[in-house]
Structure formats: structure tokens, C-alpha cells
Amino acid sequence: MLTVNGINVYYGAIHAIKDVSFHVDEGEIVTLIGANGAGKTTILHTISGLLRAKTGEIKFQNQSINKIEPHEILKMGIAHVPEGRRIFAQMTVLENLQMGAYTRNNKEETNNMIEMVFEKFPRLKERINQLAGTMSGGEQQMLAIGRALMSKPKLLLMDEPSMGLAPILVQEIFNIIQEINAAGTTILLVEQNANMALSIANRAYVLETGKVVLEGNAKELLGNENVRKAYLG
Structure with missing residues (x-):
């Protein structure tokens, strides 16, 4: 579904991503793990x-x-749940979800998608008219995911969905990620909680300072001694 082939990305003179290649097959959960600054969000x-790659190619x-x-990438079927949620704080829950469907012109389809999101996240339905910025961190994360789902993506990019959440909410969010995948959405997951990410992913790539240094079956990497020492504590 997604092929990243030898991309190099720069911030000015800083070479942030160095000849990175990986792929995501339809139906998979693939995770990118690594320390802060490894280049996952980039x-x-x-x-x-x-951002634009200076060299290399990305195919969807x-x-x-x-x-x-x-x-246009969103219209093609790639939605992004950004790091830090980036919800529209001064808009209501409903307005945030409607913004997620801005590429769609069918009002009935949009309403059906809103109901689907509310089925997945009942707490959002309870807060339908609440300003998003007044909700808890966990609820805001659910809203960020729900907003991305409104575009009916084929591929969902998720950046640090567990960041800043209590452990019980982390488990809930990861359960939801698995449900979304089981319902047919392919997922590329960036996550500092390597233990959780590897436990639900099919495959994983380990990044260090902008390079892929290790790749393989997620469960095998979970048992890899070097990975455990570096990322799992």
C-alpha cells in the first residue's frame, strides 16, 4: 500500500532523514520506534x-x-493523527468531526461517519457540543482519531497516540487502534511506548538518528535483547 524508498529529508543544513526505506502492506499495523529525535515524526x-523529501520516492x-x-494526499486516502492531537480547541466536538470530513460533499455520508465515530467513542457523543479544548487529554486523543476517521482513510498515520495519557487510557487507545485495523484500515504507527507498539504491530522498523537500523516481525523484535535494552527498559 505504501512504499518509502531511499528518502532524504533536510531541515536547512540538517540531514534529518538519511536514505530511509520501508513499506506498509494493506491490512497491516506497522510501527516505527526509536528515541526522541530519531526522525519518526519527520x-x-x-x-x-x-515536508518534502530532497531525494527518494514515496508511493501510495x-x-x-x-x-x-x-x-490531495488526504483525498487519496491517507489521514494523519498528529503528535500532540492538534484538535481545534475553540470548536465543539461535532465541529471538529465535521472538519475531518471537509473533503467530502455528501452530507448523509458525513452524518453516517459521525455516528460511526460516536459508536467507537461513546464519550465523544456525550460531549458533542463541548468545546474540544476543555476536554481531558484522553478525550482529545479520541477526538483526534475520530476526526481522522471522518475522511474514511485507507491508511492512517498515527503519531504518538499514547503521549501524556494515564496507563489505563493508553491501553484503551491501543485497543481502539486494533479495532480500527480489524475493521479494514491499514495503520502506520509512530510510538515511543515501544512495548505497546510492538505488542500490537505486525512489523516494525527501528530508527536511530534518521536511519533504519533494524527491521522485522514485531513480536520477534519484542524479544530481541538489543531492542529490549535500548527501548523497553
Whole structure:
């Protein structure tokens, strides 16, 4: 579904992503793990079109998306749940979800998607008219995921969904990620909680200072002694 082939990304003179290649097959959960500053978020931003690779190629369903604008990439079927949630704090829960469907013109379809999100996240339905910025961190994360689902993505990019959440909510969010995947959405997950990420993923890539240093079956990497020492404590 997604092929990233030898991309190099720069911030000015800083070489942030160095010849990174990986792929995501349809139906998979693939995770990118690594320490802060390893380049995980930069890779997601480059896939979304928010950053541009200087060299290399990104293909989605065999079509190059290197030079496509972010809103067009969204229309193609790639949605992004950003680090830090980035919900519209001064809008209500309902308005945030409607914003997630801005590429769709069918009002009935949008309403059906809202109901689907509310089935998955009953707490959001309870807070339908509440300003998003007044909700708890866990509820805001659910809203960020729900907003992304409103575009009916084929591929969901998720950046640090467990960040800042209490352990009991982390488990809930990861259960939801598995449910979304089981319902047919392919997921590329960036997560500092390597233990949780590897426990639900099919495959994983380990990043260090902008390079892929290890890849393989997620369960095997979970048992890898070097990975355990470096990322699992």
C-alpha cells in the first residue's frame, strides 16, 4: 500500500532523514520506534506532504505522492493523527468531526461517519457540543482519531497516540487502534511506548538518528535483547 524508498529529508543544513526505506502492506499495523529525535515524526510529515523529501520516492498504491499537496494526499486516502492531537480547541466536538470530513460533499455520508465515530467513542457523543479544548487529554486523543476517521482513510498515520495519557487510557487507545485495523484500515504507527507498539504491530522498523537500523516481525523484535535494552527498559 505504501512504499518509502531511499528518502532524504533536510531541515536547512540538517540531514534529518538519511536514505530511509520501508513499506506498509494493506491490512497491516506497522510501527516505527526509536528515541526522541530519531526522525519518526519527520517521516510521517513527509508522507503527508507537510515536508518534502530532497531525494527518494514515496508511493501510495503505486502512485508517487512526492509532489502532491497535503489536501490531495488526504483525498487519496491517507489521514494523519498528529503528535500532540492538534484538535481545534475553540470548536465543539461535532465541529471538529465535521472538519475531518471537509473533503467530502455528501452530507448523509458525513452524518453516517459521525455516528460511526460516536459508536467507537461513546464519550465523544456525550460531549458533542463541548468545546474540544476543555476536554481531558484522553478525550482529545479520541477526538483526534475520530476526526481522522471522518475522511474514511485507507491508511492512517498515527503519531504518538499514547503521549501524556494515564496507563489505563493508553491501553484503551491501543485497543481502539486494533479495532480500527480489524475493521479494514491499514495503520502506520509512530510510538515511543515501544512495548505497546510492538505488542500490537505486525512489523516494525527501528530508527536511530534518521536511519533504519533494524527491521522485522514485531513480536520477534519484542524479544530481541538489543531492542529490549535500548527501548523497553
